[in-house]
Each structure stands twice: as structure tokens, then as C-alpha cells.
Amino acid sequence: MNTNQTSSPAVGIDDIAFATGANRIDLAELAGRFGVEPAKYYVGLGQSEMSVPAADEDIVTMAAAAAAPIIERHGSDRLRTVLFATESGIDQSKSAGVYVHRLLGLPQAVRVVELKQACYSATAALQFAAALVARNPEETVLVIASDVARYELHSNAEPTQGAGAVAMLVAADPAILELETATGVYTQDVMDFWRPNHSATAIVDGKLSISAYQDAIEGAWADYRSRGGADFSEVDHFCYHQPFTKMAIKAHRHLAKSLGSERTQEELDAQIEPTTGYNRRIGNSYTASVYLALLALLDGDDDLTGRRIAFLSYGSGAVAECFSGIVRPGYRSALRSDANRARLDARTVVDDARYLQLLEDAASADVHDSDRPRETGAPFRFAGVVGDRRQYEPTSA
Numbered sequence: 415m416n417t418n419q420t421s422s423p424a425v426g427i428d429d430i431a432f433a434t435g436a437n438r439i440d441l442a443e444l445a446g447r448f449g450v451e452p453a454k455y456y457v458g459l460g461q462s463e464m465s466v467p468a469a470d471e472d473i474v475t476m477a478a479a480a481a482a483p484i485i486e487r488h489g490s491d492r493l494r495t496v497l498f499a500t501e502s503g504i505d506q507s508k509s510a511g512v513y514v515h516r517l518l519g520l521p522q523a524v525r526v527v528e529l530k531q532a533c534y535s536a537t538a539a540l541q542f543a544a545a546l547v548a549r550n551p552e553e554t555v556l557v558i559a560s561d562v563a564r565y566e567l568h569s570n571a572e573p574t575q576g577a578g579a580v581a582m583l584v585a586a587d588p589a590i591l592e593l594e595t596a597t598g599v600y601t602q603d604v605m606d607f608w609r610p611n612h613s614a615t616a617i618v619d620g621k622l623s624i625s626a627y628q629d630a631i632e633g634a635w636a637d638y639r640s641r642g643g644a645d646f647s648e649v650d651h652f653c654y655h656q657p658f659t660k661m662a663i664k665a666h667r668h669l670a671k672s673l674g675s676e677r678t679q680e681e682l683d684a685q686i687e688p689t690t691g692y693n694r695r696i697g698n699s700y701t702a703s704v705y706l707a708l709l710a711l712l713d714g715d716d717d718l719t720g721r722r723i724a725f726l727s728y729g730s731g732a733v734a735e736c737f738s739g740i741v742r743p744g745y746r747s748a749l750r751s752d753a754n755r756a757r758l759d760a761r762t763v764v765d766d767a768r769y770l771q772l773l774e775d776a777a778s779a780d781v782h783d784s785d786r787p788r789e790t791g792a793p794f795r796f797a798g799v800v801g802d803r804r805q806y807e808p809t810s811a
């Protein structure tokens with residue numbers, strides 16, 4: 415046995431940034447088309463808006479926009495790996511991360527791979543990244559989660575669409591969040607949500623997806639506890655996957671009840687509310703959603719130094735994972751809170767007719783050769799398709 419082992423360095427999130435689509439639609443527009451009260455979406459789902467990508471945006475352009483400020487700040491000398499998590503991939507073979515690698519000018523001595531398991535895969539990426547960094551604390555890993563959530567038009571799921579990307583730099587001695595080592599995992603084969611190869615939109619059994627989510631979260635929490643994870647009462651905030659923000663509130667109440675917690679409903683809701691601000695306005699960003707919850711919490715008014723945050727990540731199909739982290743002293747100096755809030759307000763407001771046109775246009779984008787109109791104000795754009803080859807370029811090109 416090696417008796418000279420030194421204690422492992424702290425590993426976690428050293429930087430985090432996000433991007434979203436150029437447009438937003440108020441869910442009152444959809445309520446009008448569906449003939450329901452806007453309150454069904456504002457209150458019942460806890461959603462006020464959805465992001466809608468411009469004609470020349472997709473998961474690659476959002477991912478590159480999210481990661482660019484991180485590379486700008488830290489450079490890429492220590493970067494060895496890019497893990498790209500998505501459930502709305504743009505190719506069955508090539509990783510979307512390879513396009514991002516070129517757009518950001520990353521070194522060739524970097525591995526790039528795409529991961530898939532519905533909305534869960536960014537959490538797998540984060541754990542894989544932490545393991546790589548623990549093995550060699552000199553290396554860093556860029557984890558990117560990027561998705562455009564699409565359901566069948568005019569279905570009940572349509573108001574739970576959205577689009578967004580989160581990029582995170584995983585490093586030793588992290589500036590923002592130290593990951594604790596205990597994690598809890600749970601897998602069960604369930605057909606609550608999936609997307610067959612022939613379909614551009616996900617198929618979903620809405621009611622089953624809600625109960626499958628709650629079962630999986632309960633299972634992941636039990637495994638987390640059995641492996642030395644913190645007690646429910648020792649956690650200050652909980653970041654849940656948020657397909658719609660009310661889901662996080664429901665799941666948290668459900669978990670608390672199953673554990674016999676004595677916290678009141680108001681106390682429980684207060685643990686979730688600060689995590690919902692961005693998802694409420696962006697909609698479902700699938701893999702990115704649980705990390706957008708973290709970003710909203712970090713950008714909030716409370717000083718979180720030393721606080722424990724638990725993460726409840728869920729991906730239909732289904733896999734869930736629970737893990738936790740402790741917020742590092744001085745974390746605020748690593749954030750871009752004002753710019754993050756401004757980005758949400760800067761989106762162009764579109765009405766239902768324009769939104770439907772954007773969706774129709776996006777669906778045909780990679781079927782035929784096409785030039786995409788110049789619309790986005792983001793740093794990178796999807797220029798079109800030539801001979802089945804997707805073209806990406808800096809917007810300034």
C-alpha cells in the first residue's frame with residue numbers, strides 16, 4: 415500500500431458562463447393561440463418566456479458564445495479536454511464540440527467528445543472532468559452543455575421549449591465551487607421522453623415524465639446519502655433540472671416529504687426560488703438547465719460563501735445524479751452577473767407569427783443546401799449548409 419499519498423486538491427468549477435438565443439417570446443403569445451389563460455404558463459408551469467434562436471444560431475453557435483469569455487479569461491494552455499453535452503445534436507457522428515474547438519482557436523492537443531443521455535449528460539461530463547483534473551491537477555477541462563428544446567407544435571409540451579448553453583471550466587483550486595466527492599446515481603429504462611432518428615422533435619409522455627423525474631431524484635438522493643453525502647438539513651440550496659421551473663418546486667417538495675423533512679413549504683420554496691430566475695425566462699435548455707439554475711443562484715443577492723449546494727440532475731430515459739459542492743470565498747469576482755442579466759433583456763421580442771416562422775425555417779435548415787440570413791448579434795454564426803457540410807464562422811467575417 416502506498417503510504418505517501420498526499421491529500422487530493424480541491425476540484426470544481428473555476429469559471430461559468432452562458433449564452434442563449436437572440437429572440438424571446440412571451441408565453442402569453444402561446445396562451446393566446448392555445449386559448450388558455452397566460453397564468454397556466456406563468457403560474458402553473460412557472461415560465462414567463464422562451465428563448466428562440468435566430469435563423470443563424472444553433473447549439474454550436476450558442477456553445478461557442480458561452481465558452482468564448484472563459485477562453486478569453488483563462489487562455490487554453492492548460493486545456494486538455496472539451497466535453498460537449500447535448501440532446502439536440504446536429505450530427506449523428508461528428509461532435510458539435512469539434513466546430514467549437516475551431517471557432518475558439520483551441521490547440522490541437524485537446525480531446526473533444528460529445529455526450530448524450532437526455533438532459534443528464536452535462537452532469538456526467540462534469541464528473542468525468544473532475545476525475546481527469548483530480549488525476550492531473552495541472553490540466554483543465556471545458557464542459558459545455560448546449561441545447562435547443564423542440565416539441566411537436568401545438569402540443570401541450572410546446573410551451574416548455576427553450577434554448578441555451580452553459581460552459582464551465584473545471585480545474586483544481588477552483589474559484590467558484592468545490593465539488594464534494596460523494597455522488598448518488600440512478601438509472602431506469604423508462605419511455606417518458608425520447609427522440610427517434612427520424613424525428614426533429616422529442617416525443618414525450620408528459621405525465622409519466624413528471625413521475626419518472628420524481629422517482630429518479632428520490633433514488634439518486636438515497637444513493638448519495640448512502641455514499642456519505644450530506645443530510646437534507648445540511649444543504650442550503652438545491653439546483654434541480656428545470657424543464658419548467660415549477661417542476662423544481664414540485665420535485666423539491668416531493669423529495670422533502672419522502673425524507674420526512676420538517677421544513678415548511680415556504681422554507682422549501684425559498685431554497686428553490688433563487689435558482690429559477692434564468693430558466694423562467696429562457697425555457698428548457700435541456701442539458702444546460704441545471705447549470706443555469708446554479709448561475710442564477712450565484713448571480714443573486716445572497717452571499718453564498720461556504721454554503722452547500724446540492725444538484726439534482728435528471729435526464730429522461732432515465733438517468734439521475736445527485737451531488738453537492740461548497741461555494742468558494744471570493745467567488746463573486748469570477749462571475750459576470752451584470753452581463754448575464756443584460757443578455758436576457760437584450761433578446762429581441764418576437765410574436766407568435768415570427769416565432770412559428772423561425773421554427774419552420776430551422777426545421778428545413780440542414781435538409782437542403784442553404785445560406786442562413788444574417789440575424790444574430792452573437793460572436794459566431796451558422797452560415798448555412800453546403801453539400802451536407804454545416805458552415806460556421808465568426809459573425810464579424
Ligand code: CAA
Pocket residue numbers: 451453454455457458459533570571572573574607618619620621623624627655656657658661698700728729730
Ligand atoms: N392558472 C394557474 N395555474 C394553472 C392554470 C391557470 N389558469 N391552468 C392550469 N394551471 C396549472 C395546472 O393546475 C398544472 O399545475 P399542477 O401540475 O401543479 O396541478 C399546470 O398549470 C400545468 O397544467 P397541465 O398539467 O394541465 O398542463 P399540460 O397537460 O398542458 O402540460 C406538461 C404540462 C405535461 C408539463 C407539458 O408541458 C409537457 O409535456 N412538457 C414536456 C415534458 C416535461 O417537461 N416534463 C418534465 C419532466 S421530464 C424532464 O425533466 C426532462 C426534460 O427536460 C423534458
